[in-house]
Amino acid sequence: MNQREKEQYLREYAILKAQGKPFFPYAVAKDSLMACVVMAVIITMSLVLGAELGSKANPTTTTYVPRPEWYFFFLFELLRVIKPPSLVPLATIGVPTLGMILLFLLPFYDRGPERRPEKRPIAMFTAIFVIGAMAFLTYEGANAGTPTALDIATPASVTQQGSTAVAQFNEGRLVVAQSGCEACHQIGENGNNGPGPVLTHIASRLPGEGIRRTLENPTAPMPSFKNLPPKKLAAIVDFLSQLK
């Protein structure tokens, strides 16, 4: 907006304001009614939905679902959609930071005098696209599989080694299922493909020692499983080492 447009806006606004109503009581009445609606919604939600409390946080058992509050789902989903590890920082930090900076600076790059939505096609299309993308990612994030079960055929190489090996394999399978790895990893038909790599054939890529190192000292966003009881950790490593 140049100086002339600014002054014209201020003139126009002064007239509209002079033709308006006093804030008290007119706007205050509407605001108060809205406040009552907000209060009623909060109270109803509290009564109907309650406040559940899961089991106590336990860094060692990890039957966990790393799920954020629903309005962060879109971020989490972004993390799953963008897979190559080199791009993960871009997804996690880059996109939100960029979005925030663009939002911050909006009044400084959108300086046109036009305020009517139908006369601001670029702004409107961008806004609708962003809202749509966020809604879609939130929806996808909400429907992402919950990591609890792990169905995978016992490999022939394990069956051949006898029943102790099979038992050991099954124990590892249980621990992996309980440890929430599938929130970020796909194993066979189970779990989510991303943000972590697919683990279906992890053993052909990474020896047991490497798997153990990853679990104890992973790259973010994967949490560290160092505090798992040694037996469970060993079970996970054994299990993954069989997935050739």
Next chain:
Amino acid sequence: MPKLPKLPTPPLPPQFKSPPPRPGDEAAGSGPLQQAAEAGISVVDWVDERMSLSGAGRWMLFRKVPKGTNWAYTLGSATMFAFLSQAVTGVFLAMYYRPDPAGGAYESIRYVTNEVFLGQFVRGMHKWGSTVMVVLVFLHMGRTFFYGAYKYPRELNWVIGVVLLILTMLMSFTGYLLPFDQRAYWATIVGVNINGTGPLLGPYLSDFLRAGPEFGATTLSRFYAIHMLLVPGAIAAMIGAHLYLVAKLGTTAPPWQKAEKNPELRKAEL
């Protein structure tokens, strides 16, 4: 908005309708009864003589809102109301909460949920109030965006608004850990780790949040302090600045609202 209907005056016989006493009128009395009746006014006067805030109050309340102001304009104050509700319910939760991960945090929340009178209700209000506040912030931001309210001369108010948005999200993030159940714990670990992948500041920010390289005993109290002192204080201060600017600049009229075109009326209005 239609004119509010006036209550009819009650049909009193004339002799009961005493004229209001005039100041300095002896007969109306400066007796104790009269003084008691005006006690409230006197107190307000006494305070105002020293603080001179009535001008500010009048400036805030009796400013005009432009023609065409509609229900979408209540979203900002609705957000503020949700924030106040969070503040009040949060105070009650803080009376019971112990930010001690070793044994305390989870148990204190369980105690609030299961034992305290209306505890689950208040906790539910705080929990769902956060959702309501986030939704309202986004709706309010959408309103100001679609109405072009971020343009001259309200750019600064938009910038303050974005700060408020970030602070609101920070509230949600730090509050999520506090119940210290499995969900809270693991979601926060992942969140903090995600944060650590950021360039330059990322790792430092994560270390700051965790109070060290590991998720430890002080992490929870740090989150608690941020959640209930630092960020709410910042939000309150920012809302103050936001509202000051709203009153100073006036709220926008809807973009399609046209001022009176008739030149005669134009002159009269100015």
